[in-house]
Amino acid sequence: MSSLDVAAGAVRRDEAVETVLLLAFAGGYIDAYTWIIHGVMANAQTANLIFLWVYATAGDWTRALHFVPSLLAFSFGIVIAAWLRRATGERACTISTLIEILLLIAIGILHNRLPDLAGTLGISCVAAMQTAIFTKVEGGVCNTVMATGNLRQAIESFFLVVSGRAPSGTLRRSGVFAALCAVFGLGAAVGAFATKNIPDLALGIPVVALVIVLLRCEVARQEGGS
Numbered sequence: 001m002s003s004l005d006v007a008a009g010a011v012r013r014d015e016a017v018e019t020v021l022l023l024a025f026a027g028g029y030i031d032a033y034t035w036i037i038h039g040v041m042a043n044a045q046t047a048n049l050i051f052l053w054v055y056a057t058a059g060d061w062t063r064a065l066h067f068v069p070s071l072l073a074f075s076f077g078i079v080i081a082a083w084l085r086r087a088t089g090e091r092a093c094t095i096s097t098l099i100e101i102l103l104l105i106a107i108g109i110l111h112n113r114l115p116d117l118a119g120t121l122g123i124s125c126v127a128a129m130q131t132a133i134f135t136k137v138e139g140g141v142c143n144t145v146m147a148t149g150n151l152r153q154a155i156e157s158f159f160l161v162v163s164g165r166a167p168s169g170t171l172r173r174s175g176v177f178a179a180l181c182a183v184f185g186l187g188a189a190v191g192a193f194a195t196k197n198i199p200d201l202a203l204g205i206p207v208v209a210l211v212i213v214l215l216r217c218e219v220a221r222q223e224g225g226s
Helices: 003-007 017-038 045-057 061-065 068-109 116-133 148-163 170-197 204-225
Strands: none
Touching (some): 017 170, 045 068, 068 204, 148 170
16 A cells, blocks of 8 residues: 555555554553463463473473463464454454453453463453454554564565665555554553553553544444445
8 A cells, every 4th residue: 555545544444553553552461461460472372382382392281281271262263353254344343342342351350250261261362353353554464462573564664765775655664563563562561560550450451442443443334334
């Protein structure tokens, strides 16, 4: 998508920078929360796989198996997201965000009663649905629950600008992906602080971010149908 398309407002609401930044904030926040509370990563399944095999090769199967439920729940969330895209079409972003909100509210309310396993399963499922449904920003592929790919695209785009071979809009693209990384980190920082200081209320903050995303997606759907 060209910079002219962006300026003309041709970007889908679920691919708008504001929406994706809110999702990135929630993604970083949730990862910090699950690491502190449950000792696993809700989003970064690469890290969970590494820990799984590190402990497994050391023969510590108790610790190794601790990471399996998160991997399975993430896989289940991807399947749900794929089904939603097929069954609901453009409403998938609205419905998946609503499911994420309800799951986080339920986990937050039952924080002191839920076993660690149940909390891990719910939040990993939330992360999977988010990464499978919200896959683009202004037409470019991105990830709102991990920073590695976004960081690569920010650096590559900036290199093109510096080398003088950048097409129109490349500097903006670099800035958008850099902002995604920064906001993801901010979310992790806020998540760590809130989880340690107000654990019973901590999940309320990403819920607020997701409610804003939900409203933006629903308004866009209604405008598109009018």
